[in-house]
Amino acid sequence: xxxxxxxxxxxxxxxxxxxxxxxxxxxxxxxxxxxxxxxxxxxxxxxxxxxxxxxxxxxxxxxxxxxxxxxxxxxxxxxxxxxxxxxxxxxxxxxxxxxxxxxxxxxxxxxxxxxxxxxxxxxxxxxxxxxxxxxxxxxxxxxxxxxxxxxxxxxxxxxxxxxxxxxxxxxxxxxxxxxxxxxxxxxxxxxxxxxxxxxxxxxxxxxxxxxxxxxxxxxxxxxxxxxxxxxxxxxxxxxxxxxxxxxxxxxxxxxxxxxxxxxxxxxxxxxxxxxxxxxxxxxxxxxxxxxxxxxxxxxxxxxxxxxxxxxxxxxxxxxxxxxxxxxxxxxxxxxxxxxxxxxxxxxxxxxxxxxxxxxxxxxxxxxxxxxxxxxxxxxxxxxxxxxxxxxxxxxxxxxxxxxxxxxxxxxxxxxxxxxxxxxxxxxxxxxxxxxxxxxxxxxxxxxxxxxxxxxx
Amino acid sequence: xxxxxxxxxxxxxxxxxxxxxxxxxxxxxxxxxxxxxxxxxxxxxxxxxxxxxxxxxxxxxxxxxxxxxxxxxxxxxxxxxxxxxxxxxxxxxxxxxxxxxxxxxxxxxxxxxxxxxxxxxxxxxxxxxxxxxxxxxxxxxxxxxxxxxxxxxxxxxxxxxxxxxxxxxxxxxxxxxxxxxxxxxxxxxxxxxxxxxxxxxxxxxxxxxxxxxxxxxxxxxxxxxxxxxxxxxxxxxxxxxxxxxxxxxxxxxxxxxxxxxxxxxxxxxxxxxxxxxxxxxxxxxxxxxxxxxxxxxxxxxxxxxxxxxxxxxxx
Numbered sequence: 044x045x046x047x048x049x050x051x052x053x054x055x056x057x058x059x060x061x062x063x064x065x066x067x068x069x070x071x072x073x074x075x076x077x078x079x080x081x082x083x084x085x086x087x088x089x090x091x092x093x094x095x096x097x098x099x100x101x102x103x104x105x106x107x108x109x110x111x112x113x114x115x116x117x118x119x120x121x122x123x124x125x126x127x128x129x130x131x132x133x134x135x136x137x138x139x140x141x142x143x144x145x146x147x148x149x150x151x152x153x154x155x156x157x158x159x160x161x162x163x164x165x166x167x168x169x170x171x172x173x174x175x176x177x178x179x180x181x182x183x184x185x186x187x188x189x190x191x192x193x194x195x196x197x198x199x200x201x202x203x204x205x206x207x208x209x210x211x212x213x214x215x216x217x218x219x220x221x222x223x224x225x226x227x228x229x230x231x232x233x234x235x236x237x238x239x240x241x242x243x244x245x246x247x248x249x250x251x252x253x254x255x256x257x258x259x260x261x262x263x264x265x266x267x268x269x270x271x272x273x274x275x276x277x278x279x280x281x282x283x284x285x286x287x288x289x290x291x292x293x294x295x296x297x298x299x300x301x302x303x304x305x306x307x308x309x310x311x312x313x314x315x316x317x318x319x320x321x322x323x324x325x326x327x328x329x330x331x332x333x334x335x336x337x338x339x340x341x342x343x344x345x346x347x348x349x350x351x352x353x354x355x356x357x358x359x360x361x362x363x364x365x366x367x368x369x370x371x372x373x374x375x376x377x378x379x380x381x382x383x384x385x386x387x388x389x390x391x392x393x394x395x396x397x398x399x400x401x402x403x404x405x406x407x408x409x410x411x412x413x414x415x416x417x418x419x420x421x422x423x424x425x426x427x428x429x430x431x432x433x434x435x436x437x438x439x440x441x442x443x444x445x446x447x448x449x450x451x452x453x454x455x456x457x458x459x460x461x462x463x464x465x466x467x468x469x470x471x472x473x474x475x476x477x478x479x480x481x482x483x484x485x486x487x488x489x490x491x492x493x494x495x496x497x498x499x
Numbered sequence: 500x501x502x503x504x505x506x507x508x509x510x511x512x513x514x515x516x517x518x519x520x521x522x523x524x525x526x527x528x529x530x531x532x533x534x535x536x537x538x539x540x541x542x543x544x545x546x547x548x549x550x551x552x553x554x555x556x557x558x559x560x561x562x563x564x565x566x567x568x569x570x571x572x573x574x575x576x577x578x579x580x581x582x583x584x585x586x587x588x589x590x591x592x593x594x595x596x597x598x599x600x601x602x603x604x605x606x607x608x609x610x611x612x613x614x615x616x617x618x619x620x621x622x623x624x625x626x627x628x629x630x631x632x633x634x635x636x637x638x639x640x641x642x643x644x645x646x647x648x649x650x651x652x653x654x655x656x657x658x659x660x661x662x663x664x665x666x667x668x669x670x671x672x673x674x675x676x677x678x679x680x681x682x683x684x685x686x687x688x689x690x691x692x693x694x695x696x697x698x699x700x701x702x703x704x705x706x707x708x709x710x711x712x713x714x715x716x717x718x719x720x721x722x723x724x725x726x727x728x729x730x731x732x733x734x735x736x737x738x739x740x741x742x743x744x745x746x747x748x749x750x751x752x753x754x755x756x757x758x759x760x761x762x763x764x765x766x767x768x769x770x771x772x773x774x775x776x777x778x779x780x781x782x783x784x785x786x787x788x789x790x791x792x793x794x795x796x797x798x799x800x801x802x803x804x805x806x807x808x809x810x811x812x813x814x
Contacts (some may be wrong), residue, residue: 071654076519078544403667408655408674412513462670465620469629469666 060166060186069422072410076419082451085419087179087231087490088392088442089306093361102348110344110418115355118340120332122148122316126343129350130316133302136356137274138262139378140282145294145318147328148338152261152303152315156180158334159222159257159299159317160187162326169213169220173201175397175426175435177231178261180224184428191428196387200227200237203244210252222255222299227275229262229393232426232437236391239272246278249297255323262393264359269391275316276300294320304346306394307359312342366441372448373440380456382463387438394441399423399434400459403466406436409458418454503535503575503692506805507556507582511542515567515675523780524562530801531560543567551580559584560801562780564741565651569777570596585808587776591752595776599648601751602773608750610743611770613762614639615679617648620673635681636662638666642684645669649678651775658684685772687764690730692744693778695756695800696807699741700789704730724795726785728792733767740769740773747771755807 076085086183106114121127127143134141149155156179164170166188172180174193184191192213206223213220218411227237248408249256258275269376276282281295294316303315315329331337349355373396387398394422406422413419423435436455440448508531510524511517524540531538541547543563549647551559556801559582561568571592577584587595594601599617606612622628627778636643646656655675657668665681672679689705704727729737744759751757751774758778762770778786790800 065525071515071518075513075515075520078513230794393643398620403670405667405671405674408671411654412674414513414515462674465623465673466670468623469632 053172060188069407069410069424072407072414072422073206075414076410081414081417081419082363082443082447082454083419083449084438084440084443084448084455085421086439086442088439089239089310089394090362090365091309091311091439093365094309094358098149098349098352101352102345104200105348105352106341106344107497114341114344116340118337118343119151120147120328120337122146122338123340123343123347125347126314127316129346129355130302132350132355133264133304133307134300134318135283137260137271139277139300140292141300141318141467142282142292142294145321145324147317147324147331148343149315149317149331150190150338151305151310151313152259152301153179153183154331155301155315155317156224156259157186158327158330159301159319160184160189161330161334162323163221163255164189169218171206171209171220171223173225173230173233174429175232175423175437176224177226178421178425178437180259180491181425181428189221193427193429193431196230196233196235198235200230200235200241201245203241203248207248210248219252220254222257223249223276224257224259226259226261228260228272229265229395231262231393232421233397233425234388234390234393234395235397236272242272242275242278242473246275246298254297256298257301258298261301261303261306264307265363265366265394266392267363267370267390274300274303281318291470295320296320299323308346308349308355312326312345313339314342314346332486344355369440369443369445369448373438373452376449376452377456380453380460382456382460385459394439396438396440397423398436398438400436401463401466402434404459404462405433407433409436412458412462413455416454416458418451420455503537503804504557505537505539505555505811506531507539507541507551507554507559507560509541509543509559509568510546510562511561512544512567512573514563514567514655515650516564519652519779519781520562520564520568522782523564523784526780526797527560527562527784527801529763530798531805533798534577534802536805543573547573548576548580549581551577556582558582560805560808561585561777564779565596569651569775570611570649583808585804586755587753587757591754591757593754594751595757595774596651597678598646598650598773599678600640602680604750605747605771608746610746610750610767613683613685613770613772615642615680615682618680620677623669631756632665633662636665639681639683643668644682644684645672646682647672648678649675650675650679654736683764685764685770687762688730690732690740690761690763690769690784691758691789692740692761692770693756693758693786694744694748694753695786695790695793695795695803697745697748699745700786700795701729701792702732702737702740703728703785703789703792704732705785713787726788728788732763736763736767736769738798743769743771747774751776754811755804756786 076083126148127146131141160183164187168189170184170189170191172191172193173196192209195202250260276295279295279298281293299319301317384401387396410422421437423432426432510520512598528540529590530537539556541550559577561584567573571589574589574592602612618620620690645659655672657671659665659668691703693700706725720738747759748757758775760772787797
């Protein structure tokens with residue numbers, strides 16, 4: 044007799060695309076990171092504890108009083124017009140002016156990645172992504188059996204020169220990528236931001252080759268320093284005024300834009316959106332009908348009521364102030380506790396720092412050691428589909444308070460130092476060079492490198 | 500059917516094999532339910548003693564793997580509480596989880612096991628053991644397998660194909676345990692003999708589907724390894740594997756059940772790699788497969804394990 048939990052009873056029925064990419068080692072380790080005694084710098088969690096409960100209550104009260112029946116009902120697949128107006132306000136906050144007609148409200152930003160892949164990818168099709176890429180996109184690309192080509196990054200984001208080389212190589216193989224997936228601003232996991240020159244060049248390449256780009260921008264409003272850069276969507280002409288007599292705004296030609304309320308309001312309400320050229324948007328709409336008919340009406344009305352209640356920017360500003368302190372705390376702790384052979388990015392916004400260790404340290408194994416000290420991070424291999432990233436780690440600074448960050452980094456620094464010393468003892472030297480032509484290493488800024496070299 | 504019992508199923512915990520353990524535990528709970536027992540599932544944590552005292556089980560089924568569950572720790576606690584438990588006792592668990600100790604015992608007893616050298620971190624940090632690496636490498640010949648002494652699953656096990664690979668492989672292995680071993684790699688067929696109540700079950704062979712990419716993880720992944728049971732072995736080798744496995748089981752003092760992993764090399768020689776005091780009980784695990792091949796259903800296996808635990812109960 045076998046029970047309903049027995050995998051073997053169903054194994055023969057599973058589609059090939061259900062095969063996961065993550066190593067079993069990493070899955071085993073990540074299962075332990077959720078335990079309460081573990082300081083987890085592994086998550087990507089926004090800090091929802093600072094959201095005012097009064098506001099939540101007022102929003103819920105207002106929906107109950109004014110739109111109870113609507114909130115409990117299905118809605119249009121593309122989303123409620125009022126919610127789209129809120130989204131237009133958010134995009135205007137980053138300098139984009141968008142026609143609500145060119146937009147679909149989705150169940151979180153994650154659904155956009157899924158729907159775009161569903162719309163564009165046949166098994167074996169090429170998708171271009173950054174290396175490292177958003178770990179949450181990896182299972183999506185796997186599910187649609189995409190062949191993902193990852194382009195190295197440095198401190199100025201995706202190496203667009205290497206992208207061109209990769210595109211030429213694919214040309215020679217007779218393959219055309221279906222789309223380029225990028226998080227240009229405060230990238231997850233690398234924390235780096237694509238320079239303006241590269242943004243312009245990427246949009247040019249998209250035009251020259253008629254390639255779609257999916258710009259994933261969850262963090263653009265979480266900037267802790269410096270001046271905002273124009274999103275790819277805007278550089279591609281998205282939101283520019285159309286011909287005289289036309290009321291709306293033009294959609295970008297090749298850039299599809301992914302936004303989300305997860306990082307500026309709440310991930311729990313599961314609300315994101317996609318803006319795309321109308322023919323693509325129509326197909327995405329069909330895909331969404333098949334997936335979930337419509338995005339939660341209740342969540343959409345919550346956003347509407349929340350935006351009507353006051354300046355939505357205030358909460359974003361309070362988050363920004365809090366995350367800036369946490370980022371600085373983590374950077375200071377890294378400088379204090381990580382050995383000189385380690386390097387890490389210095390993000391100007393977003394939620395993550397990407398640290399790279401000497402190549403003799405495998406961060407999946409290191410996580411096992413770190414878990415004995417009750418601290419966790421995401422091993423770099425999670426951000427690659429090709430086995431790279433094994434000496435890197437993603438560190439989240441938004442989801443822990445300052446004491447947690449300091450203590451977490453102290454513990455990780457201790458086990459890293461321990462392994463560096465052990466390796467030095469084993470080899471009789473402290474090697475710091477990397478595999479030739481090897482890993483993606485978003486480098487620290489020159490100033491920071493110098494600062495660390497001076498030991499200050 | 501026997502009398503209905505209140506059985507606490509201990510699973511999960513903070514071992515790195517938590518995930519597998521949760522699956523083993525869930526499957527055991529299902530079987531116990533079908534057998535008419537009252538099941539008290541416990542994800543083992545800081546409140547273990549309190550929960551056991553509250554539940555007052557007649558018996559604890561330990562479905563934990565790796566640290567805490569398989570190393571004698573939980574067994575010791577259950578002894579203190581006077582709760583009978585499944586599987587091997589404290590001493591056998593302590594011996595089995597410690598590959599270095601187990602291999603030394605095998606050597607002493609004349610049970611073939613691959614040549615090895617073992618070190619703790621102190622040896623490298625304070626006693627200059629690194630200077631001995633070259634001599635070790637010459638003695639063992641490449642490739643060398645580097646593994647943590649006390650890690651139950653394949654985690655932390657590395658091949659070193661040349662001297663340059665050894666330091667990083669050691670750093671990886673030390674991530675899991677403060678003691679590691681360097682072992683001669685035995686190329687050949689990967690066999691497992693499960694033992695139930697002092698009787699060896701049919702031999703299981705793990706056959707990798709893709710030799711190029713075969714690694715220690717593969718055998719735990721559905722679709723990457725085929726299992727053949729009973730293994731198709733040359734004449735006499737099944738008996739030899741059974742005998743060696745049983746000797747190992749007795750040497751370590753195991754009781755009720757265990758799984759012994761062996762290699763069969765190109766010359767037809769068998770060597771023992773290790774013994775597992777609490778082998779996996781998931782749908783892909785080898786003990787249930789071997790039991791099935793012997794005509795013992797999963798429920799039958801679980802019932803036998805319960806009976807053996809109760810029979811061992813001191814009067």
